[in-house]
Amino acid sequence: MFLPVEIADEVGVSQPSTTQPKSAVVEILLRNGRCLKVPIDVELKLLGSMVACLEAA
Secondary structure (H helix, E strand, C coil), X not given: CXXXXXXXXXXXXXXXXXXXXXXXXXXXXXXCCCEEEEECCCCHHXXXXXXXXXXXX
């Protein structure tokens, strides 16, 4: 099944170059209205388990 995906830009204030950048975060909107935010480098197995858990709840 394919669900439409919407990619939104994160709005924020630029940080001074002396600070380390935050790791990127992906926001996933589930069909039951819940939202899941995970690091971009999350393992696919873990991500699948989290999505299944939230959709079943």
